Amino acid sequence: MSGIPYLTLVTFLPILGMIIVLLIKSEKIQLIRITAAIVTFLQIVIAALMWSKFNFSAAGINDQSSFQFVEKVRWIEIKNLADWIGTVKIDYFLGVDGLSMPMVLLTALISFLGVLASWNISKGIKGYFALYLLLDTGMMGSFVALDFFLFYVFWELMLLPMYFLIGIWGGPRKEYAAIKFFIYTLFGSVFMLLVMLGLYFSTYEILPDGSKVYTFNMLQMMNPVNYSKEGLLSPFNPNNLRFIAYIFLFIGFAIKVPMFPFHTWLPDAHVEAPTPISVILAGILLKLGTYGMMRISFPIFPEITNQLAYWIAVFGMINIVYGALCAMAQKDFKSLIAYSSISHMGYVLLGMASLTTQGMMGALFQMFNHGTITAMLFMIVGVIYDRAHTRGVNDFGGLALQMPVYTGITTVAFFASLGLPGLSGFISEAFVFLGAFSNETIRILAIISTLGILLTAAYMLWTMQRIYFGKLNPRWENLPDVNKLELAALSPLAVVVILFGIYPSPMLNLMNTSVNKLVEIVVNGQVTFSNLSALIK
């Protein structure tokens, strides 16, 4: 490790911001907001710097030397006190590769825009921004952590601020939504914790002096050589529980995605959460589920991933079609967008399950695009809700006459969401289908999933028509168009959406080396993890 610790900076800058915010008197509202904005903006600057220094040909995934900006310091070490504990050793191990770099950029971008969208939060501003910045650290940390324990710590770190942000600043049924979110995700993390400990007690790391210690290092877990002979989750153990562990871990992540049938917390949480929190939730938090699968489940359990890919794709398909159909029936603008999120995350699942480069790349890019597009959609809902204090889709009409700029931006977001070519959503969806269709076993699922394209177009345009077209409802004659602040929050996203729709290579080149490596690991993993006899010497 040398030079500037970019990842530590980018991860803990918000914590620093939180401390500053806490030191500011709660009456100085403007100062608090500006501090939060500056901190998150600095985050973007650092992320952009990292992007510019990123080595596009380094793969990462299971090889520490090709990770970038790696920081590895012994964090917790307990010496060999007793036989059964052994030495406990946990690293502060951060690094990025092509899988996490896009997510880091996304997190930085959305966090900053989320601050702008939070400008008109009116109660408890100090607490709000403090929690918001804490949440930011949790998210960023989860994306850059390479030690499972550290990952888990960041993962849990997100829960608490989210709970309060929904529970205090939310809508009428905020307590219900917050508790539901909290218990649901906690339920998922318990599963994850079990698998984490199971893996810990099955993997050895060999120290330079030749002694073996258990390890939380994800990269070590990806290599079958490091497993102990009798560990519960060790492939060498004929009675291992890897299959069950995979399902547990998958459920843990699937709740976050959220995957059918674990998705019901999402509409509630979205509808009750304040706009910027919905933006964060949909824009970043959901990605953690699929990111976790790609970063942890797939390379650590490649043989089971191959076995279950079909079922992941089935759930992806259900998410796509089911989410779209449910969205069509919603009367509340926000829950409509929430269900559309479910539908769009289905593409990510489908793409991952194809186990092809195109599909995975599509999935990863869809994660990024869904982050930007849905963030935009929720901000759009926020704009209208701030003005009209209602979100009923049928309550509006003719807003295109009253708010032309707003309608223009909405058009971009809606069409991006329904996958119009030239906007970023299309590229990722197309890739997902390219991948899924190339895989013979899930080809039929890909064909059924194309229904999603159709249904998305149908409900998006229907919504568009009901809210923006037609005669202006006289009730809304005095609604002002978007103000400068809202425009500042929305237009960067619109630019990103259009830019990556026309020329996605800057983002795709970031990913392709890593994605290819991941595909190779997963597909070959079936062989390496099944023919273990060769490894035992």
Add this chain to the structure above:
Amino acid sequence: MTTYDLIFYLFALIILVSAFIVVAARNIIYSAFSLLFTFFGVAGIYVLLNADFIAVVQVIIYVGGILVLIIFGVMLTNKITEVEIKTESFQVLPSIIISGIIGGTLVAIFTKTNWKVAEPQILDKTVTEIGRFLVSHYMILFELAGIILLVALIGSVMIARKEKLETEEVEK
């Protein structure tokens, strides 16, 4: 049985009995006073473990500081004029089980584990050494501790005072 052992058992007995009273006494004043004995006992144990400086610190801070604070707290929050200052317990049964299991397991682990014990060394100049440690190896922690104490001092004053100010405002 050496004298050392004897002294250990003595202190252990003091600690356990007084701690039990702390825990079980219904009258809070009794608890507070038996806590005094517990602290003394622990200080004794420290001495046995060749930690004379810590023992002294224990007596000064715990007995002189914390305990006095606690007794103040008791007196400020209970109407001392009422003769019976009794407190109640609840969820006794599960707590007994839990603490029993925890204690039992801990004892079991401690005794069953094969600790890699080294021959105890007797150090003479513990105070000097600790002092040196504090300003060299643990300097940041040491300063942090100072800051924490300062913050705690100010913080507790603030917490206690703020309420008063507000009530005054209300009265006005």
Add this chain to the structure above:
Amino acid sequence: MTVGLNHFLALSAVLFSLGIYAVLTRKNAIQVLMGIELILNSANINFIAFAHYGNFGLTGQVISLFVIILAAAEAAIALAIVLNIYKQYSTVNVDEIDGLKE
């Protein structure tokens, strides 16, 4: 049976569970605090015992020193809070302060 590391550890374990018991059962906040002090003391005994027998030099003692410092800070703040609660609710019985229920 000569007194060794195990004895100290056992002592601290028992003290610890007594502390836990106090924390769990007492209704009076101050007694809960006392329980916490007991737990801290048991931890300290552990530290020093290991330092003594485990050949770690003085590190254990220094750590326990910090624990004592923390305990002092914690006691001060906790009592301040208790006083505050007393003003607010006119009671220090923990079971009556159940604002978390909502």
Add this chain to the structure above:
Amino acid sequence: MNENILIQLSILNIILPLFGFVLLIFFGKRLPKSHLFEISTIFVGLVSSSIVSFFKLNYFEDKLIVFDFRWIDFGNVPFFGNLGINIGIQLDNVSVIMQLTVFIVSFVVHLFSIKYMEGDPRYSRYFAYLGLFTFSMLGIVLTHNFLMMYIFWELVGLSSYLLIGFWFEKKSASDAAKKAFIVNRIGDVGFFLGILILYANYHTFTFSEIFGQIAQGNLPFNSGAWLTAAGILIFCGAIGKSAQFPLHVWLPDAMEGPTPVSALIHAATMVAAGVYLVARIFVMLTADAMLVIASIGAITAFISATIAITQTDIKRVLAYSTVSQLGYMIMSLGVGSYFFAFLHLITHAFFKAGLFLGSGSVIHAMHHEQDIRFMGGLRKKLPITYYTFLIYTLAIAGIPFTSGFLSKDGILGGTLAFAKLTGYWFFPVVGFFVAMLTAFYMFRLVILTFHGEARDIHKFEHAHESPATMLIPLISLAVLSVFIFFSPNPFNIEAGWFYKWIETPKTIVPQELAFSFMINESNTSHNIIHSELYTETLHHSHSTAMILSLIMAGLGILFAFVIYQWRLISADKLSIKLQPLYNFSYNKWYFDELYSKTAVAFTLGLSNFLAWFDQKVIDGIVNGTATITRWTSFSSGKFDNRVVDGLVNWTAYVTGFFGMVFRKFQTGKVQTYLVMVLTGIIILFFIFKSL
């Protein structure tokens, strides 16, 4: 003049309208005359595309000029090596002619719109959308790969959506826009799946590479059935965009958009893109696929022609006639007569755009009255519009000396030859019958609109001839509808340059999958496309077709005059006599009703059901679990109270312990929570102790 310059000019042509679009979207309101800028970009494009066509057709006649670059790189894909996606453009004779056509029509429509749209509050927005459309259409025309084709395919869909819904205050307009987009999407999904089949096998989108692979006998998934499927699925895109049965329902509704838009998008260019697409994939169509395509085309031509004869809205008549003519072209491709389909595409683009602009002129004059029952006698008021309109009508009816005669005659000849060789007599029969219907309803339209007495005196009084910027487009398109631009001999297209340029490509489908009269590329080295038998049959059918089609057209015109001009048979009485047929036709064969009662109702019902299911059942299970947990804890608490007093054994202890914990699950007391936490720790400890 070398190839690079042609490529650069073509790229410029694509970019220019986009530039106009961007400028107008952002600054349209602030710069009052900015639409002129957009029009000038189109004009520059027109000039430069003429240059491109001239040089391409005269100097690089047989050359395929390609320019591409790597757009997306997949890197070193495991098991496949280096993959990526190339995009780029190709210039062949077909694409440069299409490019020129698009610019001509686009330019005259722009010109026409200046006055037509004057005073609209979103004037600049209108021109911006036109620019976007022109850009996307050029993308379709010039692309050399399927992906870009699909991308621009959807983008023309977007501009069509925006322009149909241009007057979105009207519910009917926004409904029509939505319908157009969604119906098109249905076709596009098929198109996309077709592309996926090809990509999954060949890992490329480029036409030439895919066709090269097929020509080497490398079939998708090693089966001819998949090749047929790919062909039909890609054709689905054309079904949507070219409004073929059963997805034709959107086009008549699309007439809600401004009339010049109907001329540009829904008559001349965008809807013809489907035909263009089928022409592009013509070489890979198997016999089965071609039969499907021909059938769809014939059915469409027939259905829409029968609907057109009873419609009363001037634009709807034209819309159904467009659908019918598109069906002709599709049918023509299906029967293997590639050249005539393309010829008809070009000729139809000019005269149909003219018809729409002419109707626009009428509507403009009549103050936005579109119902032909309230028109009549406009010949005197709008002479120039009338005569140009008449020329277009003659062209569409297939009267000699017009361009329409050349192309339509060829198509009918093609179907005849096809029927003779394969025995499918269905196609020529439908073809000739539709030719008659076309002549009939077009002349009905002309007579009702321009001849006779004025039926709405008030509006008639105020009608006046349109200004010059609207007449120039009409006249120029009328000139372009004359035979001379396509062939010096009005009765034989083979004498013309067009025939020389547009060469039917040789099929690449393995011989056993293709029609016997098509010759596979691998079979012969020289330039023969069809078997000799076919060429001969076509030659024979030609004269037969010419005579027959003239008779049919004459009959149609005669009927129209008999019924509407001379009123020898009363139209009203006729409609009463044929009441069921009349209603069936007037209500467009009840397609809209059928769809809204089945597909739409089913989808909406399903979505409502699933939303209910989601909220009540799935979420119900979640909430139910919570309730059950609470209930269990409550009842076990009760149970505990009763039993624990009596039993002092270990079981009771545990029950009591759990009962206590559960009952106080949410007491709000920190200490209870602590009890639970510690219990958890203990349990976890004992679970992991064994590890």
